[in-house]
Amino acid sequence: MQVVANGVALGAVLFLMGSGLALLLGAMGVLNLAHGAVYMVGAYTTWTLAISQGWPLVGAVLAAGAVCAVLGVILERLFRVIPGRPNEQILMSFGLIYVLGNLAQLVWGPVAKSPFQVAGLQGAVQVGDVAIPANRLAIAAVGFAIALLLWLVQDRTRVGAMVRAGMDDAEMTRALGINLDRVVLAVFVLGSAVAGIAGGIGGLVLGASTNQPMDVLLLALIVVVVGGIGSVPGTLVASLMIGLLDAFSRYQFPEMSSVMLYLLMVAVLVARPTGLSGRVA
Amino acid sequence: MARRLAVATSVLALTFTAACATSEAGSDSKPDEVVIGLVAPSSGFAANYGPEAEQGFELALAAAKEQAGGASIKLVKVDEDVLDSSQTLERVKKVVESDGADIVVGPIFGSNQQAVSAYLTQAGVPMFTMLGGDETLAGENSAFIWPGADTLTAGPLGTYAAEELGYDTIATLAPDYAYGKNAIQGATDAFEAAGGSVAQQQWVPLGTTDMLQYATALDKDVDALVMWLVPADAAAFVREYRNLEIKVPLLMFQGVFDPTYQEIGGDLIGEIGLNEYNHLLDNDANAEFTSAYEDEYGDVPNQTTAFAYAVANIIITALNDNDGDTSVEALRGALDGQELDTVIGAASYDVDGVAASGRTVVKSVKGDDGRFEWEPVKTYENIGH
Numbered sequence: 147m148q149v150v151a152n153g154v155a156l157g158a159v160l161f162l163m164g165s166g167l168a169l170l171l172g173a174m175g176v177l178n179l180a181h182g183a184v185y186m187v188g189a190y191t192t193w194t195l196a197i198s199q200g201w202p203l204v205g206a207v208l209a210a211g212a213v214c215a216v217l218g219v220i221l222e223r224l225f226r227v228i229p230g231r232p233n234e235q236i237l238m239s240f241g242l243i244y245v246l247g248n249l250a251q252l253v254w255g256p257v258a259k260s261p262f263q264v265a266g267l268q269g270a271v272q273v274g275d276v277a278i279p280a281n282r283l284a285i286a287a288v289g290f291a292i293a294l295l296l297w298l299v300q301d302r303t304r305v306g307a308m309v310r311a312g313m314d315d316a317e318m319t320r321a322l323g324i325n326l327d328r329v330v331l332a333v334f335v336l337g338s339a340v341a342g343i344a345g346g347i348g349g350l351v352l353g354a355s356t357n358q359p360m361d362v363l364l365l366a367l368i369v370v371v372v373g374g375i376g377s378v379p380g381t382l383v384a385s386l387m388i389g390l391l392d393a394f395s396r397y398q399f400p401e402m403s404s405v406m407l408y409l410l411m412v413a414v415l416v417a418r419p420t421g422l423s424g425r426v427a
Numbered sequence: 428m429a430r431r432l433a434v435a436t437s438v439l440a441l442t443f444t445a446a447c448a449t450s451e452a453g454s455d456s457k458p459d460e461v462v463i464g465l466v467a468p469s470s471g472f473a474a475n476y477g478p479e480a481e482q483g484f485e486l487a488l489a490a491a492k493e494q495a496g497g498a499s500i501k502l503v504k505v506d507e508d509v510l511d512s513s514q515t516l517e518r519v520k521k522v523v524e525s526d527g528a529d530i531v532v533g534p535i536f537g538s539n540q541q542a543v544s545a546y547l548t549q550a551g552v553p554m555f556t557m558l559g560g561d562e563t564l565a566g567e568n569s570a571f572i573w574p575g576a577d578t579l580t581a582g583p584l585g586t587y588a589a590e591e592l593g594y595d596t597i598a599t600l601a602p603d604y605a606y607g608k609n610a611i612q613g614a615t616d617a618f619e620a621a622g623g624s625v626a627q628q629q630w631v632p633l634g635t636t637d638m639l640q641y642a643t644a645l646d647k648d649v650d651a652l653v654m655w656l657v658p659a660d661a662a663a664f665v666r667e668y669r670n671l672e673i674k675v676p677l678l679m680f681q682g683v684f685d686p687t688y689q690e691i692g693g694d695l696i697g698e699i700g701l702n703e704y705n706h707l708l709d710n711d712a713n714a715e716f717t718s719a720y721e722d723e724y725g726d727v728p729n730q731t732t733a734f735a736y737a738v739a740n741i742i743i744t745a746l747n748d749n750d751g752d753t754s755v756e757a758l759r760g761a762l763d764g765q766e767l768d769t770v771i772g773a774a775s776y777d778v779d780g781v782a783a784s785g786r787t788v789v790k791s792v793k794g795d796d797g798r799f800e801w802e803p804v805k806t807y808e809n810i811g812h
Contacts, residue, residue: 148643156637248470256474258659260690261666270671277643279670351667352636355659357472361636396640404632 147276149397155282157389158289162344164369166337172376173333179239182363183246188345189354193259203264207346214342215335222334243359258355281350288347297378372414374421461498464522466533468507483735495743496751507534512542519543529753537606553755557734565780569755574784575811577609581680583786583807584701585618594650596626601655603630642667655680658687669694682801692799695791702787704730713770737769783811
């Protein structure tokens with residue numbers, strides 16, 4: 147049971163990492179490789195406000211989300227400079243990893259910040275033989291709340307319907323008089339804000355570091371590939387599956403644990419090339 | 428005409444050959460300048476190592492007025508690529524072939540040390556490590572390993588656990604790569620030699636971001652957990668450990684370095700560690716070094732800076748003893764068996780170029796000024812070869 151609890155806790159972290167990327171990829175059809183860098187900005191912003199300046203964690207995380215939303219606007223404008231050229235967009239976003247990573251190093255230094263320690267989120271909840279750290283419960287709560295919010299926005303609102311329409315047929319959506327550019331901007335802002343919040347709340351167990359742009363990107367990509375593009379439930383299920391598999395493999399086959407995620411990704415790609423959710427980009 | 432041309436060509440060739448021979452002979456005389464390539468990362472996630480090593484090296488060179496063995500010392504800084512050893516090799520080739528480096532100090536990371544060792548050995552260029560190394564890089568190869576071989580450096584932690592703390596069983600936790608395995612092997616070998624047994628060993632794969640599994644999987648019946656992780660991972664593990672309220676004592680090889688230690692020190696009070704360097708060590712060389720560092724930078728130095736300073740002084744000592752000869756054989760001869768006064772006390776190199784030096788068992792405390800310190804408890808001498 148401890149392994150299951152560990153896996154679900156990790157799955158919540160992975161969902162937070164992957165959901166913003168899945169949303170952006172689904173809405174724009176463009177892979178924003180700078181997603182991990184946005185996560186990192188959220189983590190460092192939260193560290194600055196909550197740990198260095200003593201803000202309450204909730205305020206710091208929301209502020210990190212706001213900072214990253216602004217960053218999302220800038221990124222969207224940059225992507226718009228080279229529309230419809232996916233290779234160039236991928237190259238640009240890859241370059242942004244280095245730009246943002248080095249800027250972070252300039253501002254916060256090269257040494258990683260330790261996992262954030264916040265009053266009220268220390269210790270563990272004991273359920274029988276299973277111990278679940280309180281900070282993991284907080285992350286899981288935020289993760290599932292964001293999943294619910296994103297699902298509601300995507301599946302139950304007019305804006306969500308526009309996003310889904312844009313994903314299925316951009317030309318037809320534009321022909322219907324929908325300003326898809328504004329929808330894309332809104333999704334970019336939302337996805338970046340989620341990444342910032344993820345970085346802030348994920349900092350409770352992962353801290354903040356200039357490694358995160360690549361580390362987070364890799365995990366987020368696995369989540370998106372397994373879960374399927376643009377699907378909130380698919381991303382959530384994939385995150386939990388990956389979290390459980392990682393925890394189980396580290397417990398049962400520690401020597402194999404580092405490759406298990408990739409084996410799962412290969413298996414899903416072979417069985418369902420569009421991922422668990424079954425949507426096509 | 429053709430004969431005259433042939434004679435003139437022969438004379439020119441002979442003159443050129445003689446000039447070359449003179450130049451070769453000249454290389455045996457005292458050099459005017461010794462070029463040292465300092466290889467450490469100054470970009471990427473380990474970017475702190477380069478500037479820290481430079482600080483230590485420059486302090487030592489300044490104290491020696493940038494002279495050794497009658498030659499002036501020129502330092503050339505090289506950015507070590509911690510993710511791509513082939514890049515590091517290319518940069519080391521450049522510093523040797525274009526900048527004329529006579530001695531290379533570094534690289535920091537084991538994978539890069541392995542990548543450049545064969546080239547430097549073939550080129551006859553000595554490689555002085557600053558933060559450990561595999562002993563196979565010394566001997567027939569050109570490395571000088573400081574402060575001792577990786578497989579022995581953590582030995583006193585095992586000895587102390589068995590003999591001073593009376594522990595019977597330990598678990599271990601370390602990264603799943605060569606340095607982690609070698610360091611832990613030193614501790615477990617010593618612990619078993621003193622009568623203890625190792626109940627559990629966990630190896631953390633590269634790229635692991637979540638330490639919770641390793642904390643929850645720990646065998647809680649052991650007397651202590653012997654661990655070494657890089658500071659960021661150690662901090663993440665310790666936070667999980669404390670959240671789970673695990674009571675098994677920690678025995679931390681190297682402890683946790685600043686500035687990470689100052690962030691998580693409150694979670695480590697009373698825990699035991701083993702330091703290769705500690706700024707509180709009570710010896711003349713360390714007092715001189717820490718004083719010079721504080722005057723220059725207004726802070727306490729860390730291990731990277733201290734060991735760069737120590738290695739720079741060792742090179743200067745060897746060059747002074749052999750009139751600036753930078754060959755591997757001459758430096759080995761100068762250092763073999765010589766007692767060196769270093770920032771970690773007495774140290775020496777053996778004939779293969781592997782150092783032995785002191786290791787200090789330390790305890791985590793919080794000072795009156797609010798600073799967390801690893802307070803020296805006991806020193807073990809002559810560890811490393």
